[in-house]
Amino acid sequence: MIIPSLPPLELIPLDELVEPNPILLVTTPDAWESVAADLRSLNIALRIEPLEATMPHWMTLAADLLNKLRNTQYPISNIYSVGTSLLTDTAKYLASQTKLPLTCIPTALADASFLTSTSAARHAGCVEYVDTQTPNRVIVDLDLIATAPEPLRAAGICEVLSSYTALWDWEMAEEQDKNPPEMALAPWAADAAEAILQGALDCAPAAGEGDPDGLKQLLDCLAMSVQLCNQLGHTRPKEGSEHYFAYAVENHVDPGHSQAELLAPGILRIAKKQDQDVEEIKYALEACHIPLNVIPKEIVKKTLRELPEYVERHGLPYGVAHELGD
Structure with missing residues (x-):
């Protein structure tokens, strides 16, 4: 390896x-x-x-x-x-x-x-x-x-905020014995991902406004999140049903949407499906000027309805997306 x-x-x-x-x-x-x-x-x-x-x-x-x-x-x-x-x-x-x-x-x-x-x-x-x-x-x-356009400047924060829902999925899958051995829950890694998530939440307002210290902290959070997954050999600490939503909804919208425009709504919708509070996450997304409503509501609903079949068809790691509609 x-x-x-x-x-x-x-x-x-x-x-x-x-x-x-x-x-x-x-x-x-x-x-x-x-x-x-x-x-x-x-x-x-x-x-x-x-x-x-x-x-x-x-x-x-x-x-x-x-x-x-x-x-x-x-x-x-x-x-x-x-x-x-x-x-x-x-x-x-x-x-x-x-x-x-x-x-x-x-x-x-x-x-x-x-x-x-x-x-x-x-x-x-x-x-x-x-x-x-x-x-x-x-x-x-x-x-x-x-100087980057506001919706893109700090949009990478979505790749850290996604841990909010991805960790929930990872822990749920462990409880249901749905994680393969190579993706078994590592509590220390989940704790590290939560700390990185908090770092991103803390710097969101400053990063969104282009403050150099805020941007540097967001860069650090992105780097640490990536290397954590490198060490594990998988992306479970930061990729779960919110990413699956983004992958699926991309098939129903016009080309040209940024990754953040697809992923941010996925984080919020999936967090609600997990009965998690979204206020702090939403505040961070808005502080980074990420559009939250560019996907029509009917497309969001259609994507959520189709998500269980979608994740099964593509063999994606287990999460709440597999149980929507149960």
């Missing part, structure tokens, strides 16, 4: 970044616009803008890139991703296929993708985490993060 580690995190202004080698840049026009003035010295040999988070798309991009790398016209030495989510996951896949070093520059703390060794691919209406690679280097400019 190989336990992944976190990537080196460099908290520096972008204009201090030095990169003399020609690079492949994975980004979008909007993401690049937010950093272009500070990264004018980058030698961009090739640029890729991914369209979707699917294995066929990533495999096509990788095959095309490998062909270009055989051509001396493209002397690429490094891969850079500028942005979040799809951009980071795509860059990790390309780096894993080309064996080129990867530097990630998140433009918001919108998720934890820049900290992990997997990429989230959509397949058959669900999300599959594909082993790719941990970035070799992550550049975090907290001043840049503070």
Whole structure:
């Protein structure tokens, strides 16, 4: 068993970044616009803008890139991703296929993708985490993060607040002997996840407003949550029925919704199904400017009705989602 580690995190202004080698840049026009003035010295040999988070798309991009790398016209030495989510996951896949070093520059703390060794691919209406690679280097400019659009700036807090419902699922599954041996409840890990959750709740108002100390604490919470799961070899402390809701509802809404817009309603709805109080969680979500009502109510209800069949069909770890409607 190989336990992944976190990537080196460099908290520096972008204009201090030095990169003399020609690079492949994975980004979008909007993401690049937010950093272009500070990264004018980058030698961009090739640029890729991914369209979707699917294995066929990533495999096509990788095959095309490998062909270009055989051509001396493209002397690429490094891969850079500028942005979040799809951009980071795509860059990790390309780096894993080309064996080129990867530097990630998140433009918001919108998720934890820049900290992990997997990429989230959509397949058959669900999300599959594909082993790719941990970035070799992550550049975090907290001043840049503070200027991100409000709904994205600290949206990654959802990846920590999800522990509120995921831990409940994990403990319930243990009580009902539904956890496989490799996912058996570890009380010390549950306690650690609760402490990280509290850290995220504490920093939510400051992070949401772009305060550097608040953003740094949210970054710490994201990193510690990821490494806790790395140590365990699974994501039970932070992924349960709230994530299943997000995976399922994505099939019923238009493309373009952020992960937080799908996950935040899942946390609140699932917490209520678990008879948990949601006021503190809702306050933190609102403090981070995460939209809570972008999914139409009829779609939310439809997704909750379908969730038991959905989780069974995709073989997802046991949680309250399996018992909705019982």
